[in-house]
Amino acid sequence: MKKNKQILNKKRTAYLLTLLLAGCFTQNISAQDDLLSLVDSTGEGSERVTGAFKSSRVINGHSIEFIGKKVLDVRILHRFGVIKDGIGELFGLDQASMRLGFDYGITKNLTMGVGRSTLAKELDGFIKYGALQQSKGKSNILVSVVLVAGSTVATAKPAEDATLRETKHRMAYYSQVIIGRKFSNLFSLQLSPTYVHRNAVAATDFNDTYALGIGSRLKLSKRVAFVADYHYVISGLDKEVYSNPLSIGFDIETGGHVFQLHFSNATGMNEKAFITNTTNSWGRGEIRFGFNLSRVFTIGKKKMSSQSQL
Numbered sequence: 001m002k003k004n005k006q007i008l009n010k011k012r013t014a015y016l017l018t019l020l021l022a023g024c025f026t027q028n029i030s031a032q033d034d035l036l037s038l039v040d041s042t043g044e045g046s047e048r049v050t051g052a053f054k055s056s057r058v059i060n061g062h063s064i065e066f067i068g069k070k071v072l073d074v075r076i077l078h079r080f081g082v083i084k085d086g087i088g089e090l091f092g093l094d095q096a097s098m099r100l101g102f103d104y105g106i107t108k109n110l111t112m113g114v115g116r117s118t119l120a121k122e123l124d125g126f127i128k129y130g131a132l133q134q135s136k137g138k139s140n141i142l143v144s145v146v147l148v149a150g151s152t153v154a155t156a157k158p159a160e161d162a163t164l165r166e167t168k169h170r171m172a173y174y175s176q177v178i179i180g181r182k183f184s185n186l187f188s189l190q191l192s193p194t195y196v197h198r199n200a201v202a203a204t205d206f207n208d209t210y211a212l213g214i215g216s217r218l219k220l221s222k223r224v225a226f227v228a229d230y231h232y233v234i235s236g237l238d239k240e241v242y243s244n245p246l247s248i249g250f251d252i253e254t255g256g257h258v259f260q261l262h263f264s265n266a267t268g269m270n271e272k273a274f275i276t277n278t279t280n281s282w283g284r285g286e287i288r289f290g291f292n293l294s295r296v297f298t299i300g301k302k303k304m305s306s307q308s309q310l
Helices: 002-031 033-039 087-092 271-276
Strands: 046-048 071-082 096-107 110-117 122-132 135-137 144-154 171-182 187-198 208-219 224-235 246-254 257-264 288-298
Touching (some): 171 208, 171 271, 187 271, 224 271
Antiparallel strands (some): 046 135, 071 096, 096 110, 110 122, 122 144, 144 171, 187 208, 224 246, 246 257, 257 288
16 A cells, blocks of 8 residues: 555656656747747858767667758667676677667658567657757757657567457557757767657556656767767656666767667667666666667768768
């Protein structure tokens, strides 16, 4: 009874916090309505601030960056097994979870994407819109604001004894607001309040999960940058079973290519998967090696780009 009351209080706190954040964002966006028109027409006297991150993803989560208009980004992501499994599993390399994705830039601040993961054979899709672009000069906008919404459906065959077998029971949705700033050529930081809804969950779980993501990039040299991606689950999950996903890694630029190598306790590679399904813990040494790789192609009249990025 006491536990249920504590859980109820946590949910109320999370709900109020979300309302407060949403109110702040709404007020912020509303107050900047006149600036929104400047996002696409700043030209004279203003300069858009770009390059906060090297990719449209920090590591797992979306970043404030976009891939550009008429650009197709083919993404191949890998997460290997737990390193501490030792030489018998080649430190996790014998096991691999993969996501193949395709992101397309409809405009310079509107992107849509789809992907398929081997984990739960999950299909996912999202839409990402840049509501506000950091800029300097005549239009001095301090931060970028990005809105993301997506959904997933697990296509793995349900267990024989499963009672909830319909497609709707395997669907989930998420939405988030990303607020970020490039403080200098060396350092960028973003926050991303996130809401995840799962139509069906285990008896001990909740349908609604609230989390706060933090992403950062620190440039170490001309070609190397340190990146980190963390999501604190505010409510909606049993903290004795699930862990907050934390990933750290390095962007390594070699000529026109950038590779991102990282370590993480998360296996999932979409918002629903890594926020609500991470059971490994850094504290228990359950760390996985992984990498992100993408190749972008310009579709249309422009020449095909050979640039690869993360």
